[in-house]
Amino acid sequence: MNESHANRGMRLLALIASVGLLCAPAACGTGTSASDSPGQAQGSGGSVSRVTLYASVDQLAEDSDLIIAGQVTDTTTARDIDDSADLTLATVTVLETLKGETPDANEAIVHQTGSREQHTPNTLYTPNTLLSRGDVVLLFLVHSGLGGNLAEQYYITGAGAGMYRMTDAESPLSIDDMDNVSFHRVNTDSGDDLPDVLSVEELRNGIG
Known part of the structure; x- marks a missing residue:
């Protein structure tokens, strides 16, 4: 040479x-986990960085494997990916499916990084943005990409971007109540250009 x-x-x-x-x-926006959902990367210690910001609900829906309206019936804390980082696992009873199919037609298990006991600003999740028992929610979800039984679980699309919650939820609700429910965007500081309020009827008309 x-x-x-x-x-x-x-x-x-x-x-x-x-x-x-x-x-x-x-x-x-690169991460160490193969389970990164569209719009986010899962890093070490449970940290999450955004690599996609959504400019419309259509884009958010296109990136989602599953869109459901439902009610959170249970939450647990686990460390099934990283021994030092908490995950919140929320069981959501499905009241209406707007896109995709769940392994269990009646329930979906949703992973969120962090917990009420363990959260930091760089996780993108705070106690307010974690799913809680009794929440009535509209969720845009992606397959976890994990192995074994965890493969049937989901992440919220774009970290917290795909999470909408009904305020002053009444319990329990039924599928007949969905037409009268307005869902409010939970993480309004995510940087995405998404509506603050969505309804199931709007998504029915806009998907498929």
């Missing part, structure tokens, strides 16, 4: 090294 080629090679290696230092996982 002549001297000019060697110099160019050294400059190329230096450039690659500098980009690698600048592009840390949290900043560049």
Whole structure:
């Protein structure tokens, strides 16, 4: 190799090294988990970084494997991905399916990073944005991509972007009540350009 080629090679290696230092996982949206949902990357310690911001409900729906309206009947805390990071697992009783099919027609299990006991700003989840027992919700979901029994569970599309909640929910609700429910966007600071309020009827008319 002549001297000019060697110099160019050294400059190329230096450039690659500098980009690698600048592009840390949290900043560049890369993660360590194969289960990353559209719009988010799952990093070490349960941190989540956004790599996609949604400009419309149509885009959010297109990226989602499942869209449901339902009620949270139970929540548990687990550490089934990272021994040091909590996950909240919410059991949602499905009242209406607007896209896709659940393994269990009556329920969907939803993963969220963090818990009420363990949350930090970089998880994108706070106590307010975690699902709670009794919540009546409209959820845009993606398959977890995990192995074994966890493969049948879901993440919220775009971290918290795909989560809408009914305020002042009455319990229990039935599918007949869905036409009269307005769902309010939970994470209004996510950077997505999404409506603050959605209804099941709007999605029925807009999907399929």
